[in-house]
Amino acid sequence: MNTFNAGWYLIYTKPRHERKVSANLTEQNIHSFLPITRKVKSYRDRKKYIETPLFPSYIFIYLSSMQHYYAGMESGGFLYYVKTGKGIARVSDDVVNNIRLATTFAKDVEVTNNHFQPGQQLIISQGALAGLSCEVVKMNDKEKLLVRVGLLQRNILLTLSSEYFLTA
Structure with a gap:
């Protein structure tokens, strides 16, 4: 180095x-x-x-x-x-910030290594998760928020009501 x-x-x-x-x-x-x-x-x-x-x-x-x-x-x-x-x-600083927001304020957090097709890109506009950059994906017939952690080849799935979304 x-x-x-x-x-x-x-x-x-x-x-x-x-x-x-x-x-x-x-x-x-x-x-x-x-x-x-x-x-x-x-x-x-x-x-x-x-x-x-x-x-x-x-x-x-x-x-x-x-x-x-x-x-x-x-x-x-x-x-x-x-x-x-x-x-x-x-x-990336953004990845660490997204993980910090997801683990600090979201209640239903799940980690998976499943592959997801790219979803609709969103940025949470209000509330405790304001600034969180994520995607909306379907899993088990439910819409969930997905935060990708590419380096670990893992995804964080969150459940949150749609009133907090702002399309990027």
Whole structure:
């Protein structure tokens, strides 16, 4: 890496070490983002909400210098940076912002690796999700919002009423 471009990148961690790596990065004053979702887990006698990573074993990290790059590698549970070709893959600020909006304010969040045909492009115009760039797709005879995360080859599906839409 001869020149360094500051921005968002992806770390791949050991299984179930996402929170540990994120805490280590925070202690080192390195900005990271671990998208979390709430799921209902059923036990024999009860149901309980648990928080799980939206993308297991992945953490978004904002690298502003080579020192942050190497410090990220020293976090316990770190395996490697996600690469495309020979260099580490940079994640668009828009993608990170869309994931942040979706996980913070949407209630029904689902991650899938299904392939969807391009849908109608939308930008949410009002409410908590204002600014979210997404597509409308049909799944199980229902219209859902789709946020693509190309680098992970995953899609985030959201359910939201149509009054919040503005066509792009």
